Amino acid sequence: MRHRTLSPALLAAVAARFKVLSEPARLQVLDALRGGPLHVSALMEATGLNQANLSKHLQVLHGQGLVARKRDGLFVFYEVADDSVLELCDLVCGAVEARARKAALALR
Amino acid sequence: MRHRTLSPALLAAVAARFKVLSEPARLQVLDALRGGPLHVSALMEATGLNQANLSKHLQVLHGQGLVARKRDGLFVFYEVADDSVLELCDLVCGAVEARARKAALALR
DNA sequence: CATGTATATTACTGAATAGTCATATATTCA
DNA sequence: TGAATATATGACTATTCAGTAATATACATG
Numbered sequence: 001m002r003h004r005t006l007s008p009a010l011l012a013a014v015a016a017r018f019k020v021l022s023e024p025a026r027l028q029v030l031d032a033l034r035g036g037p038l039h040v041s042a043l044m045e046a047t048g049l050n051q052a053n054l055s056k057h058l059q060v061l062h063g064q065g066l067v068a069r070k071r072d073g074l075f076v077f078y079e080v081a082d083d084s085v086l087e088l089c090d091l092v093c094g095a096v097e098a099r100a101r102k103a104a105l106a107l108r
Numbered sequence: 109m110r111h112r113t114l115s116p117a118l119l120a121a122v123a124a125r126f127k128v129l130s131e132p133a134r135l136q137v138l139d140a141l142r143g144g145p146l147h148v149s150a151l152m153e154a155t156g157l158n159q160a161n162l163s164k165h166l167q168v169l170h171g172q173g174l175v176a177r178k179r180d181g182l183f184v185f186y187e188v189a190d191d192s193v194l195e196l197c198d199l200v201c202g203a204v205e206a207r208a209r210k211a212a213l214a215l216r
Numbered sequence: 217c218a219t220g221t222a223t224a225t226t227a228c229t230g231a232a233t234a235g236t237c238a239t240a241t242a243t244t245c246a
Numbered sequence: 247t248g249a250a251t252a253t254a255t256g257a258c259t260a261t262t263c264a265g266t267a268a269t270a271t272a273c274a275t276g
Contacts, residue, residue, distance in 0.1 A: 006139055011132040013204045014197065022127035023234080024119040031114055040253060053235055055254055065207055074243055074252045084203060089122065091196060096121045099173055131264080148223060161265055163224055182222050182273055 020064045025049055026057050027089060029078075033067065034086060037079035128172045133157055134165050135197060137186075141175065142194060145187035 020026060025047070032038060032046040044054055058078055061067045068081045080086060128134060133155070140146060140154040152162055166186055169175045176189045188194060 006136065008132070010201065010204065011135050013208070014200050015130050015132045015135055017200050017204055018126050019130035022123050022130045024116070024123045025234085027119050027123055028114065050236080051253075052237075052255085056234080059254080071243090071253095074250095076253060082203075084199070088196070088199060091192070092122050092125050093118065095190075095192060096118065096125055100121070133264080149221095158266080159223075160225085160267075164264080167224080179223095179273090184223060 017064055020060055020066060021085075021089070023057070023060075025053070026061055029054070029057055029061065030066070030080060030085065030089060033078060033080045037070070037077040039072075039075040039077045041075070043078065125172055128168055128174060129193075129197070131165070131168075133161070134169055137162070137165055137169065138174070138188060138193065138197060141186060141188045145178070145185040147180075147183035147185045149183070151186065 028047045028049075029043060032043055038046065040051070040054060040058070043049075043058075044051060047054065049057070058067065058069075062069055062078075066081055066085050067078045070077045070079075136155045136157075137151060140151055146154065148159070148162060148166070151157075151166075152159060155162065157165070166175065166177075170177055170186075174189055174193050175186045178185045178187075
């Protein structure tokens with residue numbers, strides 16, 4: 001047997017990771033970073049988020065290790081730390097779309 | 109190119125799906141259902157959640173289509189609707205554990 | 217129909233957090 | 247050093263939501 005119960009700590013850690021991804025704005029940021037590193041100002045333009053709000057979301061993403069930061073002069077560049085996060089998003093995205101198609105069919 | 113921006117509706121839908129998974133109690137429920145369908149009382153025992161709280165979490169899981177329900181007399185059985193959800197959890201679980209190992213190493 | 221059992225729902229409270237504005241910090245350059 | 251720009255942070259508000267207790271509903275059985 002693999003386990004009887006999951007440790008509360010592991011449950012909390014996994015839940016926390018999902019929580020970071022449970023915000024449209026943060027998904028938008030991750031998606032904007034698909035093409036490679038961007039600095040905050042570029043991310044503002046790409047996402048339409050204002051500076052303070054975006055900065056806070058970036059701290060959350062960085063806190064969970066989902067993005068890496070690198071300073072270059074005045075600019076701070078962020079990039080996706082591990083592509084598996086994007087794959088995760090794509091998986092859920094596909095599932096959501098499949099569900100939507102199914103719901104649409106059910107209406108016929 | 110695949111897209112310039114993700115539609116707000118899709119972003120919201122994906123975020124909503126992640127949000128359902130962002131609660132330790134619900135992850136616990138999904139994990140308890142790995143072995144197959146269980147009725148609510150059995151889930152209470154498996155998870156330690158009280159009746160009202162568990163029931164509410166089940167409604168949330170069911171609302172997102174992550175679990176299916178089937179009534180049998182007095183009992184209502186729930187089961188994982190699609191094993192891909194469990195795979196998703198396992199993926200994140202692995203990522204979280206890897207991150208923890210890395211953090212532990214960094215302390216040496 | 218009355219009673220008992222399983223599950224769902226409602227109303228409530230406390231805690232967490234997204235968004236916003238104002239301000240602080242960091243870095244560059246003159 | 248002082249001004250300018252980029253980013254981070256603090257305080258505040260409004261909203262969301264998990265947990266709980268009480269109550270309602272659904273089903274079975276006598």
